[in-house]
Amino acid sequence: MTANVPRPPFFPYFCGMNFSSKLIENAVESFAALPGIGRRTALRLVLHLVNQDADKTKDLTESLQKMRSGIRACEVCHNLSDERVCSVCADMRRDRGTICVVENIRDVMAIEETQQYRGLYHVLGGVINPIEGIGPDKLNAQTLMQRAAKDEVKEIIMAISPTIEGDTTIFYLTKNLKDFDVRVSTIARGVSFGGELEYADELTLGRSIVARVPYRAGE
Amino acid sequence: MHLKTLTLTNFKNYDLQTLAFSERLNCLTGRNGMGKTNVLDAIYYLCMCKSHFGINDRLVMQRGADFFRLEGDFVREEKKEKIVAKVIPRKRKEIERNGVVYKRLIDHIGLLPVVMAAPDDTVIAREGSEERRRFLDNTLSQSDPIYLRHLVAYNRLLSQRNALLKQFHAERRFDENLLQIFDEQMQEPAAFIVKARQQFLENFEPILKENYAAISEDQEGIACVYNSKLLTENFADLLHDAREKDRVLQRTTIGIHKDDLAFKIDAHALKVFASQGQLKSFILALKLAQYEFLRQHKGIAPLLLLDDIFDKLDRGRVRSLINLILEKNYGQTFITDTDENRLQDILSAAGSDFKIFSVDEGTVDG
Ligand SMILES: [Zn+2]
Numbered sequence: 227m228t229a230n231v232p233r234p235p236f237f238p239y240f241c242g243m244n245f246s247s248k249l250i251e252n253a254v255e256s257f258a259a260l261p262g263i264g265r266r267t268a269l270r271l272v273l274h275l276v277n278q279d280a281d282k283t284k285d286l287t288e289s290l291q292k293m294r295s296g297i298r299a300c301e302v303c304h305n306l307s308d309e310r311v312c313s314v315c316a317d318m319r320r321d322r323g324t325i326c327v328v329e330n331i332r333d334v335m336a337i338e339e340t341q342q343y344r345g346l347y348h349v350l351g352g353v354i355n356p357i358e359g360i361g362p363d364k365l366n367a368q369t370l371m372q373r374a375a376k377d378e379v380k381e382i383i384m385a386i387s388p389t390i391e392g393d394t395t396i397f398y399l400t401k402n403l404k405d406f407d408v409r410v411s412t413i414a415r416g417v418s419f420g421g422e423l424e425y426a427d428e429l430t431l432g433r434s435i436v437a438r439v440p441y442r443a444g445e
Numbered sequence: 446m447h448l449k450t451l452t453l454t455n456f457k458n459y460d461l462q463t464l465a466f467s468e469r470l471n472c473l474t475g476r477n478g479m480g481k482t483n484v485l486d487a488i489y490y491l492c493m494c495k496s497h498f499g500i501n502d503r504l505v506m507q508r509g510a511d512f513f514r515l516e517g518d519f520v521r522e523e524k525k526e527k528i529v530a531k532v533i534p535r536k537r538k539e540i541e542r543n544g545v546v547y548k549r550l551i552d553h554i555g556l557l558p559v560v561m562a563a564p565d566d567t568v569i570a571r572e573g574s575e576e577r578r579r580f581l582d583n584t585l586s587q588s589d590p591i592y593l594r595h596l597v598a599y600n601r602l603l604s605q606r607n608a609l610l611k612q613f614h615a616e617r618r619f620d621e622n623l624l625q626i627f628d629e630q631m632q633e634p635a636a637f638i639v640k641a642r643q644q645f646l647e648n649f650e651p652i653l654k655e656n657y658a659a660i661s662e663d664q665e666g667i668a669c670v671y672n673s674k675l676l677t678e679n680f681a682d683l684l685h686d687a688r689e690k691d692r693v694l695q696r697t698t699i700g701i702h703k704d705d706l707a708f709k710i711d712a713h714a715l716k717v718f719a720s721q722g723q724l725k726s727f728i729l730a731l732k733l734a735q736y737e738f739l740r741q742h743k744g745i746a747p748l749l750l751l752d753d754i755f756d757k758l759d760r761g762r763v764r765s766l767i768n769l770i771l772e773k774n775y776g777q778t779f780i781t782d783t784d785e786n787r788l789q790d791i792l793s794a795a796g797s798d799f800k801i802f803s804v805d806e807g808t809v810d811g
Contacts, residue, residue, distance in 0.1 A: 354626075356608035361623065390601040390630075398626045 250276075302373070304349040304366045306331050314338075314347060321345045323380035325373060327399065329353055329387060337385065345383070348373065353386060353395040362398060370399065374406045381409045383438050400441055411438040446557065446745045447777040448488060449518045455510035457483040458807035467800035470771075470778050470792070474785035475804035481781035484802075484809070485561065485750040488779065491517040491528045492559035492748065494540055494550045503534040519557060522745060528557070551597060555587045558739045558747035562732040562754055567724055569731065570715050574705035581706065584649075584735050585641055588742040592641050595634035602631045603697055610695045619692060628684045631700065638701045639675045645738075646671040646706075652737045657730035659769060667727065668709040675701060729754060736775065746776025755782050764791050771797050 245251040250272055257268035275283050299305070300312035303325075307313070314320065314334075324345030328334055334347050350365045373379060382403060386392040400410050447468045453459040458480045473481040486505075489497040496505050506513040512533045519526040529541040540547050547553050569576045586593040606627040613619050650669050657667050674683060683699045684691075690698050708715035708727065715727060739747045749770075755763045767788075770778060782788050785803060792799045802811030 354605075356605050356612055359612065361609075361612070361620075390598055391605070394602070394605070394626060394630055397630060398623070401626065 299349075302369075303347045304351060304369070305334050305347055319344075322378050324383065325370075325379060325381070326383045326385050327370065328385050329392075333385065345381075348382075350386075350395070353389070353391040354398055355391045365395075367399065367402070371402060371406075374403055374408050379406075379408055381411060384410065384412045384441060386412075396441065410441040412441045413438050446519065446521045446748065448491075448748065449520060451484070451487060451491075451518075452514075452516040453484070453487050454514040454516075455507040456487050456513045456515060457505060457507060459483065459487075459507065460807065462807070462809055464802065464809055464811065466777070466779075467798055468777055470797055470799040471780070472785075472788050472792070472799060472801045473779065473781045473804050473809070474783065474788060474801060476783060479804045480807045480809075481804045482563070482752050484804070485752050485779055485781060487515050488517070488748060489559055489561050489750060490530060491515055491519075492557040494530070494538075494553055497561045497563065497750075498565075501534070502532050502538065506532070506534055521557065526557070528553075551590075551593050554593055555590055555743070558587045558743055558745065559750065560732055560736040560739065560747050561750040561752065562729060563752040564754070564756060566728045566732065569728060570708055570719075570724055574703070577706040578702070578704060580731070580735075581642055581645070581704075584738060585645055587747075588739055589641065592638065595637045599631060599634035599638060599701065602627055602634070603700065603702055606631070607696045610691055610697070613692065614695050621688070624688070628681060631684075632680060635675060635680050635701050639673055639704075642671055642673070642701075642704065643676065648741075649734060649738055652741075653730060653734040656734045656737065657727060659773075660730050660733070660766070661723065661726045663723070665711045665723065667715075667730075668707075668712070670707040670709070671704070672707055673701065673704040674699060675704075733773075740776075749775050749778040751778065751780045753781050753783075755780075755784075755787075760787060760791075763787065767791050768795060771795055 245254075253272045253275075254265065254268045257263055257271050258265045263271075275286075296308060298307055298310075300307040300315055301310050302315045303312060305312045305314060309316070321344050325348050326337065326343060326345055327348045327350060328337070329350055329352060331349060334349060337343050337347075348366065348370050350367065350370075352360050352365055354360060354362055354365070370382075374382060382399075384396045384399065386396055396412060403410055448466055450463060450465045452461075452463045454461050464484065473484055475481055486497050490505070496502075502513075512531065514532070515528075515530040517528045519528060525543075527541075527543050529539075531537075531539045531541070538550070540550055540553050542553065542556070569580050582596055586596065606624070609624060609627065646669065653669055654667060658664065680700070684697075687697075687699045710719050710723060710727070715724070719727065736747055736749055751770075755766065758766070780788070785801065789801060792801075800811060802809050
């Protein structure tokens, strides 16, 4: 794969960024500011665009601009959306009595990927974490309460990562939901403790949503 | 259980060094500052995923290096256990067991129980309660993985609760309901830990007394008492009553993080009344009792690491300590000392299986 890519003949020369063109240099800087893209990759991408038709670059920048100016949070569930209400919330075939509470948009994507879940979502936007300055007021917690107050909602599934902060968040939300007529459940998951070498296994999250269990405090 | 071979790469003052150990007694000799203790610390690291001395990984690594690696071939209950630590400070720390990287480091703690005694251990008796809790937590974490999990959970919740109190202060508000969430979350780990510490002391104190009697030349009576407000009062009530105080001080003023051990000698506080010699004997007894407790509790003999415990002792005292170690039938033991001839003489006379390594400037012969 790498055989086709023109490799810089002398690496330090390129790392030193001795460009003859300020325009190239600026473009490289922009690419290199993206996560996971080093300066060498940035240079490769820029040179690739230079070698192609100008239209290709125009298509790329236009689609990015459109995406950025058009994308917004769904007014109901805070998922990413092109419209005021996202395609999940707008889909009348989905089970409107079940809401799955997740931390972020990536979790929605992971669960959708499994095609096992037919209910709605609620994207919290994080977990309660005072060390990071995140309290319930910084999360989409209030809108969840408003949704839970509606008659059609029967079950709320907490699909939140099994960390100390995740547990605290579930505990907080459940306490605030106790006056509503909803069943609260959590996804089946291994007991886990935060702090070290932990990563969210998105696939496991999606699969375990089917095998959910009723929530009881202190578990 | 024993360690067959150990390889250190870029660890403290070692470039690359492999050592093959005796199953019984290993003595590392050499002048101070040559790297004897570093070998013990490497063994400790492979058992506990960190340095015994509480220093961070950047300082554990050899100066100028950008990673360090430790590899130990252990035998535990007749099964080979290859443990590898690969550390890039501030980036990545991987502990492998038989080629599989642990997802969480805490899952490794307790697999290879270890007890280390070092000269600075007297801080356990002399300094604040934190050192004594560290001793408790070290022992209980190795004997019970559930304890360690509850401890990690409690400490995390405590940090979050303290952060919340600071945040309230900065924002000039106070949300009792949110604080209550943390109070309630802390109940279960706190209850588990108090019970575990209490039970531990019941088993541990007789073992400690026995070990002190064997080591000490005088025959004072000693005691070790667990103090926790949570023993007699309800933790939820205590937190509730302390709420105003916590609010003002912006930290949690009550909980198992305030527990302490009271060490006594002839019914007086050890810290105040013990002589230097008594203090040293007490601390060594404490470590040997920790060893005995772990052995009884886990059913396997932990590794015993004795760093410079013969310092400033006369020959007769060193001989009686070594004989005690040999008699008591400890498992694999590692000793550092500056006096090679002394150890050689005593050990040859005792007729036990042993190996002597001489350490000089980060290289080991043996
Ligand atoms: Zn939506």
